[in-house]
Amino acid sequence: MEVINLKDLEGFMSTPVEVSIKDHQGGDQAPSLKKMVENIGLCPDQTHLRIYFDKGKFVAVPVTATVTHTENEWVAFDHSSELEYVMRKVENTHE
Template sequence: MEAADIASLEPFKSGSVSVVVHGEQGEETPPTLTKRIKEYKDCPDHTHLRIYFDSVNFLAVPLTSRVECTEKVWTAYDKNSGLYYVIKRES
């Protein structure tokens, strides 16, 4: 796993993605949301990566998160909160 990298999200901007934030294994997982990534950028204080779905709504992923990225799935794990941020390409 690598630290959160903005460029690793570029392939996920083209098309619909499913998004979910969940805790450790065994905890209840919330439903996924289908979204389209509009843009992504650092937050003003440079602590989080903001993934925008429109001009107002975004998901903030700590830049200290460890990221695993495949062709279809981008996963960031924040050790401090115990949260996983998962973005999957829709088929």
């Protein structure tokens, strides 16, 4: 496992992905969404990585999360909230 590195996410830019946030405590799970990654960057106080799907919609991942990744999947685990953020490349964005 490693820390968040913006270079690891370059391959996801302008790419259709499936995004999900999973609760390791077994709580309610939000459904995964198919979106197009439009931009990736740090929030103003640099505590979270923002993965933008359009100008106003993004997922914020704490920069303290540990990361595992492959060419087609990026997973960040936040130990303090016990949430896992998963982004996988997919064929298209049709829901």
